[in-house]
Amino acid sequence: MTLAAADQLTAEGSALFQQHEYAAAMARFERAVAIYPSHHQAWKGLGHCLLCLARPQDAARAFDKAIGLRPDSATALWGGALAHADLGHRIVAQNYLKRVLALQPTWVELALSVPALASFLQLSAKAGDLLRVALGAYSARTYRHATDASRAIDVARFADEPEHGLVTYASLGLSNVEWPDGRPRLEVLLATAQDSAAAPWIVANAVFHVMDSGFYPAPGTMVRDLVAVINAGELSRRLPHAYFTVPKRWGLRLPLDEGPPAITLTMVVPVSEAEYQYWKAHGDQALEARFAGATMEPADLKRASVV
Structure with a gap:
């Protein structure tokens, strides 16, 4: 009797949802899950209503419940991906989207048409997965271009790496x-x-410079004033430039992925004006030798110049 009543309420809610009566539909779905808490269709319908009513946090909870009850529900996973993406829960949203596309591969075009989901299908999402496997769990923050707020880059933070x-x-x-x-x-x-606020900005500014200039930061190359322009106080004055080198310290096998296209990593090291001039006069191998001879710690942003 209880299941039959929940089925009836769910059917009514679905009909109201199709008529865009989201609040009324939500009320039906809420009554359905109240009398039959394991009704996955009612939880899913509730999630869709809450999404349409701009309540992503509540929607995410409803979809999580529906997915827990029916892990192979592509429509629940889709809604969960949308809700968690809206909340900035990138890892959960990406996981749900992957599961959706495993169940419904033809939905990839639809996902690409949704900005909140399309980013998870870009190559950077794969790079994030590869880095997570190589370095462990991370948190991420978005950094915006200094002169164009519509442009942004995510920077991941890995503790104890x-x-x-x-x-x-x-x-x-x-x-x-x-x-x-x-x-x-x-x-x-x-x-x-x-672990200062300047560190992720150095990474973000390096990316923006590459995108703006078309410069490829191959090992042994240098960019003037990359640290200086982030206005990080004494750090920007002491180590104003950026040197790019092979990230040997992490012990990673590169490229991270053979592709195509291949994905690899480059390491940015803030350097002084004297180090820049030494690199310019003697080349990257001489500068690397100078670093090694001075037992320079590239991770020490308080270090003195080795030249």
Whole structure:
């Protein structure tokens, strides 16, 4: 009797939803789950109503419940992906979307048409997965371009990487940039012993510079004033430039993915004006040798110049 009543309420809710009567439909679905809490269709319908009523947090809870009851429900997973993406829960949203597309591969075009989901299908999403496997769980924050707020890049933070007491920041998005000569796609790493607000901005600014200039940050290259322009006080004055090198310290096998397209990593190291001039006069191998001879700690953003 209880299930039959919940079925009836769910049917009424579905009909109201089709008529765009979202509040009335929500009330039916809420009554259905109240009298029969394991009714996955009612939870799913409730989630869709809450999404349409701009209540993503409540919608996410409803979809999570529906997915828990029916893990292979593509429509519940789709709604859950939308709700969690709206809340900024990237890992959950991406996981749900992957499960949707495993069940319904033809929905990929639909996902690409939804901005909140399309980003999970870009190459940067794959890079994020590869970095998670290589370095562990991470948190991420979005950084916006200084002169164009519509442009943004995500930067991931990995605690105690590449070793205890250090923090690694990694870009998530540069790998979406395609290079005309087929060179590997890239993400940028920075290791720091000082977990300051400046560190992720160095990574973000490196990405924006690459995107704006078309410069490919191959190992041994340098960018002037990349740290200076973020206005990080004494750090920007002491180590104003950025040197790119192979990220050996993490012990990763590169490229992270053979592709095509291949995805690899480059490490950014803030350097002084004297170090920049030494690199310019003697080349990258001489600068690397100078770093090694001075036992320079590239993760120490408080370090003195080795030249």
